[in-house]
Amino acid sequence: MDVHSVDFAALRVLRMVHAHGSFTRAAEALGSTQSAVSYTIDRLRRAFDDPLFVRQGTGTVPTERCLEIVAEAGRLLDKFLALAEPRAFDPAHAEAEVTLSCNYYERATMVPHLIRNLRRTAPGLRLNIIASSVQGKQQLSRGESDLLVGPIRIKESGFYGRHLLEDHYVCVVDAQNPLANAPLSAEIFAATPQVVVTYGGNWRSSYLVEMAEGGFAPRVALEVPSPANLPELIMGTDLVGTVPRRVAQAYGPGVRVLPCPFPAAFAIDLYWTARTHHAPMHRWLRGQIALAVGAL
Amino acid sequence: MDVHSVDFAALRVLRMVHAHGSFTRAAEALGSTQSAVSYTIDRLRRAFDDPLFVRQGTGTVPTERCLEIVAEAGRLLDKFLALAEPRAFDPAHAEAEVTLSCNYYERATMVPHLIRNLRRTAPGLRLNIIASSVQGKQQLSRGESDLLVGPIRIKESGFYGRHLLEDHYVCVVDAQNPLANAPLSAEIFAATPQVVVTYGGNWRSSYLVEMAEGGFAPRVALEVPSPANLPELIMGTDLVGTVPRRVAQAYGPGVRVLPCPFPAAFAIDLYWTARTHHAPMHRWLRGQIALAVGAL
DNA sequence: TAATATGCATCGGAAAATTTGATGGTGGTT
DNA sequence: AACCACCATCAAATTTTCCGATGCATATTA
Incomplete structure (x- = not known):
């Protein structure tokens, strides 16, 4: 048994079996089967040269060594997942969907420029436009839309805003x-x-x-x-x-x-919520909207 | 591409390609083939959503992101290999607790010698003595005790035994x-x-x-x-x-x-279960019990 | 410029590993 | 004794990885 063949899926199984105290329940939680879990634990038993879990009545209990291994393996798993986490939004390769709530004015002025830019820079991005019709703020709050553009002012907490343009x-x-x-x-x-x-x-x-x-x-x-x-x-x-x-x-x-x-004279502003505020993709898209407006 | 399917062999390949600056030379060093290395790097490219190594002339150079990943992945790999390394028990510094199930005979004969040795060699070790009173085997099975000593014979599976001494x-x-x-x-x-x-x-x-x-x-x-x-x-x-x-x-x-x-004439034996069999501390303690008995 | 060498990417097939569903064995409860 | 829960193991199916061959790109040399 080459310890290098241990994968992070196996460490995830180890963590789950320990958390559930049961091969069967761990398998359910993972959307797998009991026998696959048993096979994986068997692999780990060979890798660590320890039984890890032993039968006790109708259940299973971890060995002393298992407790040590679960703690450290859990840390390694978390660090690896953090390492694999996307660092920045890559428009060229992202597959994503965004909903923009606005009305005729925005569709006639801003959206044509925006969509032209997006088709070129983020071909995997899908933009859904829905009418706000004075419901814009509720749509944002309910997560039905990600962004709201219009001649409105939202001063309540929980919303982020950005001025886009003036008109008369x-x-x-x-x-x-x-x-x-x-x-x-x-x-x-x-x-x-x-x-x-x-x-x-x-x-x-x-x-x-x-x-x-x-x-x-x-x-x-x-x-x-x-x-x-x-x-x-x-x-x-x-x-x-x-x-x-x-x-x-x-x-x-x-x-x-x-x-x-x-x-x-009136102002057109862009609003969004904390739900999307820090997401790299949304941050990027808000920048793209400002660019499209700047080109009007 | 599920990032969990990344194994430590893949992290080892990543490290080697980076160290050699060449798929082919990394393959040689690993006793593998260039195409297998290429396949593995392709898996990692998908896991990390980054090219990792790019062609430059007839060679290959790491991306900026690759340099970060190699550093962290290297640490994870080393920590995992250390974790899989058999551990030795350090009596002088260990903090641990062990439960020994036995009766008057053992407390009068063996335990005084044992505890004297333990106080000297493993000061952080706490020894709990509980009476077995014909319940010894169940206590072991239920994990209520770690060790059982007495004039008994357990032939069932799941138990390990060791002869300690004879008496009459x-x-x-x-x-x-x-x-x-x-x-x-x-x-x-x-x-x-x-x-x-x-x-x-x-x-x-x-x-x-x-x-x-x-x-x-x-x-x-x-x-x-x-x-x-x-x-x-x-x-x-x-x-x-x-x-x-x-x-x-x-x-x-x-x-x-x-x-x-x-x-x-009767025999006094020591029994324990698979739960503690491989643990270095328990292995050491069983040796200490045999020493204490040998000094009687 | 053509020929040669180097080296990664990709292909199809072979080999190995993993998953699946069924079955057996163990221990606990009624 | 019958029943249930649950891990271990089996054989077959499926998926993944490895292998050797080939293709393509780049650099070097005659």
Whole structure:
């Protein structure tokens, strides 16, 4: 019997048999069979030249020598497992899955850049996008998502946050609209028929808040749940739409983008919990999100 | 790749490849083949998720990570080999506790010598003496005692035995008793009033058995549970007591020791179980017991 | 440039080791 | 005595490791 053929699986079996005081129970705990455990202990008996466990009634008891060996072998096993523990996250070779909770704004602005980078640098990484819809914080707390991005502020303990970017509202009108040629005054803006985006709920965009604070009420001609098709809705009409500047950037030549009299600047932040805070992969991914945003 | 399947042979290969800077030379040194070494290094590459050795020209060089792993793995390998090395017991420095099951006879004859030696040679060793009282074998089996000494024979499997000494019965009478001057015949012995020791139970000493086999019945005048005070009970009376010769050796000048017509020779043996058989300390202690007995 | 040497990676088959499920033996309990 | 729990051992199936051959890459030499 060459003692070098002892593997760490055998040391794990030794530890388990000692802990359970039973070959059969150790086998169950390891998802193995009693006879495999018996064979392994027999190997160790030969390696250490000691019975290690002896029959006593219907059970088994460790020898004095076994107690010494279990203690030291346990230390060796723990040290080896620590040595084999991945040191840093290797994007190129990792197989992982991450869930990001956000909404249309992020999907239109940040996510395209992010996914492009990830496909190139971490091909084994799978990114799941789920809608937050004001549930973002709960999703994080429940572990349903790993990351949350949006125009929100979480001050409670248990959450980590990071500022990503600033934005403000701009107006979008048909390129042939006479209003397209100069900035809109507050009065003209308030008098112009509006397309208002509700984001699928009763969301009140911050420019509407600022407008009300200035004593103006919007002349709502159309409500839509998403800003996704806004250019197509506006072109050929006298409507004005109001969307974040980074969303409007992608609109084509059929519409014109004008400054908004109520720009209502807002921040987009990234949040996560302690569950993922120290994990090398998650740390890396948060860096990647910041990179993607920096490229906007 | 389950990291537990890594064995110490693999760690040895890792060390050798690093030391030789070559798969082929490591294989030669190990009496193996280059392809087996390559296969083993491949296993370790998967376990540690690192290339470990990379081609450079016609040779191979370790990665940074490999240098860390070789250092720690080398320590683990050395510690394991030391653990598998048979241990020697160091009496002078050991702290240990041993339980010896025996009865009055052994406590009067063997134990005084044994404990005197132990106090000198193994000061950290604690010896617990418990009475066996015909329960000796069960105490051994249940791990309540480590050693059993007595006039018994255990032939069952699971027990190890060793012969310690022989003894036989002698008669003890008052020094002034007229019978003290010559050996007793069987008839005179049987007719003389006897002190019989029952050892706290219904123990029938072997001289009584031999006496009955010879057609004689003892004339019992007194029964006592222990031979401890026999000289004091006999002095100034016409009683005869019958005890093992090695017990009688310690009696003072107030009594006379005579050969017994029914000497009923018996053996005193030492027994222990597989639980302690190979342990260096126990092996040493068994040797000490034999020494103590040899000095009787 | 071609030929040669060195040396790791990989292949398919042989050999060895491990796992599996069944069975036997031992000890304890009712 | 019957039954149960549990380790030891068996033979066959499965998996892993080793072996010798071959391929590929790099360096050296004529």
